[in-house]
Amino acid sequence: MKPTVDHVLAIADDALITAQRLGEWYAAAPEMEEDVALANIALDQLGAARLLLTYAGELEGAGRDEDALAFLRDDREFRNCLLVELPDADFAVTIVKLLFLSAWQLPLYAALAEGDDERLAAIGAKARKESAYHLDHSSQWTIRLGDGTEESHRRVQAAVDELWPYAHELFAADPAAPVDPAGLRDAWLSTVEGVLAEATLRRPADGWGPAGGRTGVHTEHLSYLLAEMQVLHRAHPGATW
Amino acid sequence: MTAAPDITDRTTTGPAAAGAGPAVRAAVAAVVDPEIRVVTIADLGILRDVTTDPATGRVTVTITPTYTGCPAMDVIRADIRRALTAAGHPEAEVRTVFAPPWSTDWITAEGRAKLAAAGIAPPGPVRTAGPVAVPLAVRCPRCGAPDTEQISRFGSTACKALWRCRSCREPFDHVKAL
Numbered sequence: 001m002k003p004t005v006d007h008v009l010a011i012a013d014d015a016l017i018t019a020q021r022l023g024e025w026y027a028a029a030p031e032m033e034e035d036v037a038l039a040n041i042a043l044d045q046l047g048a049a050r051l052l053l054t055y056a057g058e059l060e061g062a063g064r065d066e067d068a069l070a071f072l073r074d075d076r077e078f079r080n081c082l083l084v085e086l087p088d089a090d091f092a093v094t095i096v097k098l099l100f101l102s103a104w105q106l107p108l109y110a111a112l113a114e115g116d117d118e119r120l121a122a123i124g125a126k127a128r129k130e131s132a133y134h135l136d137h138s139s140q141w142t143i144r145l146g147d148g149t150e151e152s153h154r155r156v157q158a159a160v161d162e163l164w165p166y167a168h169e170l171f172a173a174d175p176a177a178p179v180d181p182a183g184l185r186d187a188w189l190s191t192v193e194g195v196l197a198e199a200t201l202r203r204p205a206d207g208w209g210p211a212g213g214r215t216g217v218h219t220e221h222l223s224y225l226l227a228e229m230q231v232l233h234r235a236h237p238g239a240t241w
Numbered sequence: 242m243t244a245a246p247d248i249t250d251r252t253t254t255g256p257a258a259a260g261a262g263p264a265v266r267a268a269v270a271a272v273v274d275p276e277i278r279v280v281t282i283a284d285l286g287i288l289r290d291v292t293t294d295p296a297t298g299r300v301t302v303t304i305t306p307t308y309t310g311c312p313a314m315d316v317i318r319a320d321i322r323r324a325l326t327a328a329g330h331p332e333a334e335v336r337t338v339f340a341p342p343w344s345t346d347w348i349t350a351e352g353r354a355k356l357a358a359a360g361i362a363p364p365g366p367v368r369t370a371g372p373v374a375v376p377l378a379v380r381c382p383r384c385g386a387p388d389t390e391q392i393s394r395f396g397s398t399a400c401k402a403l404w405r406c407r408s409c410r411e412p413f414d415h416v417k418a419l
Binding site: 046 | 306308311399403
């Protein structure tokens with residue numbers, strides 16, 4: 001059975017919006033090496049997004065390519081989870097968002113790599129290797145910040161507390177998907193709880209979980225992000241360099 | 242270790258392809274990586290296949306990216322077309338495949354030697370277990386000392402990390418095992 005367009009768009013948009021957010025750090029990260037690291041991770045996410053968007057366009061069959069899907073959709077047509085569109089007000093927020101996302105993407109891509117759909121299997125096999133680096137990088141930073149100074153601990157704990165509710169949306173059941181996200185929660189919890197413990201951070205209690213991203217109901221932050229990401233393509237259709 | 246990709250020319254029959262196979266393959270294999278200009282795409286294992294249709298003589302080149310977002314791929318495709326045009330095959334097709342995924346284990350022995358000669362530490366064997374990397378000893382490509390440290394896990398291109406030698410103090414690039 002072919003995956004649905006919405007499902008492929010969901011994982012494509014997670015990667016695309018993450019790439020755009022990470023790109024905002026370029027030349028503004030706490031240290032130069034981190035500029036390079038976050039830009040590299042953004043590039044990986046963009047690479048996965050391009051492959052997935054191209055596939056989503058083919059599944060849809062309406063002639064939309066990766067550029068049409070990235071640059072000419074409005075916010076209500078995006079299927080990314082809310083977590084990735086939230087503004088990166090603090091470096092700790094960026095790191096925790098990346099930790100939560102990559103701890104989800106890694107088992108997702110690994111499962112897709114073993115799945116029946118050839119295209120998703122190829123993309124998953126490729127992306128899982130890069131995802132392992134993203135998880136490693138965000139884990140190391142979480143531990144460094146959590147087990148660092150009083151100030152770094154306070155700020156990364158605040159990020160964990162603020163973002164934890166948003167992680168629930170990643171595991172919304174989708175039985176029609178090639179890999180039901182609900183089945184990834186155990187692997188995710190095991191990874192994230194291990195990192196938080198090593199970082200001397202408190203794991204928040206489960207409770208309220210905002211959702212809506214998968215059905216196109218987003219926070220206001222996505223509109224601003226899209227305005228910046230899409231303005232050039234919309235102003236100069238077909239522009240290349 | 243994963244088996245190295247097969248880059249042999251599969252043309253065996255057909256008058257159109259007679260004699261053209263090895264020359265075509267050599268022309269494509271000689272294309273230099275635009276970001277690490279000391280190695281070719283064949284050295285890196287990016288080049289997966291060169292075939293010639295026995296009926297039409299049309300050449301098809303298959304390549305695979307190192308990383309999904311590698312920005313060099315467009316340039317590599319253009320360089321392959323240029324090389325094939327020069328070799329008399331302007332109608333060639335360049336295909337990009339993603340499976341099986343590229344691995345640094347596919348970098349040839351010659352490619353590793355060229356990297357090291359250019360001051361870029363070649364990758365070790367790919368780790369197979371666990372999502373968290375265990376740092377392996379990386380020898381300084383300048384003085385050969387094993388006493389090195391990682392400065393940044395991400396470097397000047399998607400496939401490299403930045404390291405420094407504690408003996409001779411030189412910073413150097415290291416191709417990450419993937």
